[in-house]
Amino acid sequence: MVGNRFFVEPYLKKILGLREERPLQAKVLTSVKKPKGFRCFLKAKVSAIEGVLRVEAQTAQGSYQVSSLVDSNAWMILRESESDQVEAGEWVDVLPIRSGGDFV
Secondary structure (H helix, E strand, O other): OHHHHHHHHHHHHHHOOOOOOOOEEEEEOOOEEOOOOOOEEEEEEEEEEOOEEEEEEOOOOOOOOOHHHHOOOEEEEEOOOOOOEEOOOOEEEEEEOOOOOOOO
């Protein structure tokens, strides 16, 4: 899923001359662990509270764990950094699960 969503689809859009998808910013509700120096794509749930997007990572992140994908409406993108954690309240990039979709 991640390879298709973040590598194959953008490549195909580019060669077809379609517009590049831009992530939105959302505030993290609970701290999230991540490996240092790597970009991570986590299954997540986005909600809007008082006009601000909030995001929470799903607990089951394994590629074989599809139940968390069913409950997700977004991908939380954690950028490469020397930190091994993203703290609650930090801003991260989010994209809908489906390219061109929304968070409904």
